[in-house]
Amino acid sequence: MIQGFSSLGISFGIGAGCLFSLGAVLVWQVKKRYVAGNAQQQKLLEDLRLANARSEQLNAVLAREIEQRRLAATVFEAASEGIVILDPAYTILAVNQAFSRISGYSVDELVGHRVVELACGRDAFRHSPIIQASLDQQDSWQGELVEARKCGELYPQWLQLKVVRDASDVISHIVAFISDLSARRISEERVRHLTHFDELTGLANRLLFKERLEEANQRSRQGSRSLALLHIDLDRFKRLNDSLGHELADQVLQHVAERLKKAMPEADTIARLSGDEFAVLFDTYGSLTSLARVTTRLLSRLGRPLTIDGHELVISASIGISLMSDSARDSAMLVNQASQAMQQAKHIGGGTFHFFSHSLQHSTLERFQLENQLRKAIVEGQLNVFYQPKLCLKTGRLHAAEALVRWDHPQLGSVPPSDFIALAEETGLIAAIGEFVLREACRQACEWQRAGLAPIRVSVNLSGHQLRQGKLVSQVRQVLEETGLAPHCLELELTESQLLDNVESVIVAFQQLHELGVKLAIDDFGTGYSSLSYLKRFAVDYVKIDKTFIRGVGRCSEDDAITIAIIAMAHSLDLQVVAEGVEDETQLAFLENQQCDEVQGYLISRPVNATAFGELLRCGVVIL
Structure with a gap:
């Protein structure tokens, strides 16, 4: 029995061993299959990862391509110059809005049509042999054409053509760039006009x-x-x-x-x-x-x-x-x-x-030389002042004088004022001459007073140029301060025509001079406009009757009537009257009878230098 259990035990042990072995094999197989499955799974996962990466790359490329196409489309439409895309048969495939505006055609009226069918490409068609030859040889052409808009208006355009080829080097498209030169032509014409007109x-x-x-x-x-x-x-x-x-x-x-x-x-x-x-x-x-x-x-x-x-x-x-x-x-x-x-x-x-004329040329040369010499005379002090006495008819005394410029030329001697005053006016030199006379007359009037002579009134002629400069009042004030002459001893004369050249500014200047205390006179009265409406607006003290009227008084009824009227008019306005150009007793008697206030002329005295005039004042004698 024990032997039987032993045999059974051995059998059971062998069976258990076999079972263990079988289990181990099963475990090994399972593990092997597990490992193999896991590797396959890892491979599948790696393949999936790689597929995702390639997908992302493809998506990025596609996105860039879409963005580039969108950008290209935006540029295509936003371009200021016209762009037309053609196929090799010159059929219009696409146009941008700029070309639509330039040509006047809508996009639908252009796309699908051949260029030769449209008025906007007829000049290009006429030049097509040359254009085609250039495209075949160089893949490009450019030049200026005159095309028509839809309305029929012709306009200059600059056309550039570019050929696009595919991978087989076959022409796939032709791109046209069109610029409207109308505005440029108008601008160029404007510049040309401004250059010449x-x-x-x-x-x-x-x-x-x-x-x-x-x-x-x-x-x-x-x-x-x-x-x-x-x-x-x-x-x-x-x-x-x-x-x-x-x-x-x-x-x-x-x-x-x-x-x-x-x-x-x-x-x-x-x-x-x-x-x-x-x-x-x-x-x-x-x-x-x-x-x-x-x-x-x-x-x-x-x-x-x-x-x-x-x-x-x-x-x-x-x-x-x-x-x-x-x-x-x-x-x-x-x-x-x-x-x-x-x-x-x-x-x-x-x-x-x-x-x-040649004589005029000679005269012009002389005037040019005289102008240069006059400039030199001002700088070198060749000018001096003479004084023509004014006689007061009520007192019979000399109590005023007109200052007159004279030119002592080193070679020509005494140059008459008629030869250089007008020239001085034309050249603007009269301003310097006028200031010289003003300063010298004021200085000399003070000099006579310091010599113990009775104060007199010196009158100085003004020019229109001095008035237009706008600094007359300040200049007069400065000269009076520098010389010490009392303002009422200075008289400024302006001709009637000069007075009315610039009425408003003269009125202002005369009012300021009057407030300063300076005496003012209208010279050559009767030869200008003789407007009473203007005369009463000026703050003047004296009216000088022109010598052309005095020459005939006492002998000519017309001159008598004019002189009488001027004296009466002036006195009614509380103005004093001075008659110039008195040369004989008949004229003097007539003026005394009409109660003229002052007279001057060759009968009283010719203009004399400062020394001679001082003697006249000292002696109280009138040179006849």
């Missing part, structure tokens, strides 16, 4: 005038054509500009330009040179008589009354005429000669014309 008047400017003159000069040299030039300068325009202001003055210039064009339709060129200066060029003229007739017609047109902003104006001009001749084959010389002739016309009073 005066913006205010629309006339040719100085640059274009020079070009036209040179061209005309060349033609005249090659043939027998005659050339004439008119140099036109408006009279007293600066005063008008100062009085009315720049805006109204510009309107005057525009009206003058229109009158020039209407008066001279036969002229080849009408130009505005600068300011109030104009030029008229005749490439061919008939004769001097015809030129004179045309110029007279122009002066007549210019002289017609002109109303601007309620102001009635009368414009006059000085015109110089020069002719192309053997002595003036050069354009610059022709211009210079016309300018000299214009200056001569202005010198003789304006409102007229003058032909250039």
Whole structure:
């Protein structure tokens, strides 16, 4: 039995061992399969991860492509120049809004049509052989065309064509870039116009005038054509500009330009040179008589009354005429000669014309030399002051004198005022001369007083130039302070015509001088406007009757009546009257009878130097 249990035990042990072995095998198999499954799972997970990464990359690429296409579409539509995409047969595949605006066609009217079917591509079609050759050889072409908009309007365009090829190097698309050159052409034309034409008047400017003159000069040299030039300068325009202001003055210039064009339709060129200066060029003229007739017609047109902003104006001009001749084959010389002739016309009073001549050239040279010598005279003290006595008819005494400038030239001797005063006015030198006379007269009046002589009133002539400078009052005040002369011993004279050139500013200046205590006089009364309405507005103390009326008193009833009326009028306004140019006893007796206050003239005394005048005051004697 024990032996039986042993056998059973052994069998059971063997069975258990087999079972253990089988279990181990099963465990190993399970573990093996588990490990293998886990590796496969890891591989699957790795594959999934890699797939996700590739998906993300593809998504990023796709997103970039979408963004690039969106950006390209935005640029395509937002571009300021027109863009058209064509296929190789020149059928329109796409256009942007810019080209739609340029051409006037809607997008739907363009897409799907061949370019040759549309008016907006007909000039390109005409040039198609050249364009196609360039595209075949260089894959591009560019050039300027004149195309039509939908409305039929022609416009210049700049066209650029670019070829797009596929991977097989076959043309897949053609891209066209179109720029509208209309605005640029308008701008270029505007610049060209401003370069050659005066913006205010629309006339040719100085640059274009020079070009036209040179061209005309060349033609005249090659043939027998005659050339004439008119140099036109408006009279007293600066005063008008100062009085009315720049805006109204510009309107005057525009009206003058229109009158020039209407008066001279036969002229080849009408130009505005600068300011109030104009030029008229005749490439061919008939004769001097015809030129004179045309110029007279122009002066007549210019002289017609002109109303601007309620102001009635009368414009006059000085015109110089020069002719192309053997002595003036050069354009610059022709211009210079016309300018000299214009200056001569202005010198003789304006409102007229003058032909250039060699005698005029000689005269102009003399005036130029005289101007330089006058400048030198002011600097070197060649000027001095003479004094012409004024006789008080009530007392029979000399109690005033008019200060008159004289020029002692080192070589020419005494130069008459008539030879240099007008020149000084034209050149502006009159301001320096006027200040010299004012200062010297005030200084000398004080000198006579310091010498024990009775105080007298010295009168100094003013020029319009001094008034326009705007510093007359301060200058007078300064001179009185520096010399010590009492204001009531100074009298300032201004001619009637100068007085009324700039009424409002003169009224203000005269009022300030009157408040300062300075005496004021109107010179040459009766030769200007003689307007009582103006006269009573000026703070003046004396009226001087012009010598042209005094010359005939006592012999001419008209001069008698005018002189009597002026004296009566002045006295009614509490003004004193001075008669100038008294040269004989008949005139003196008449003036005494009419109760004139003061007289001056050769009967009383010629102008004398300061020493001689001091002797007159000391002796109380009138030199006859």
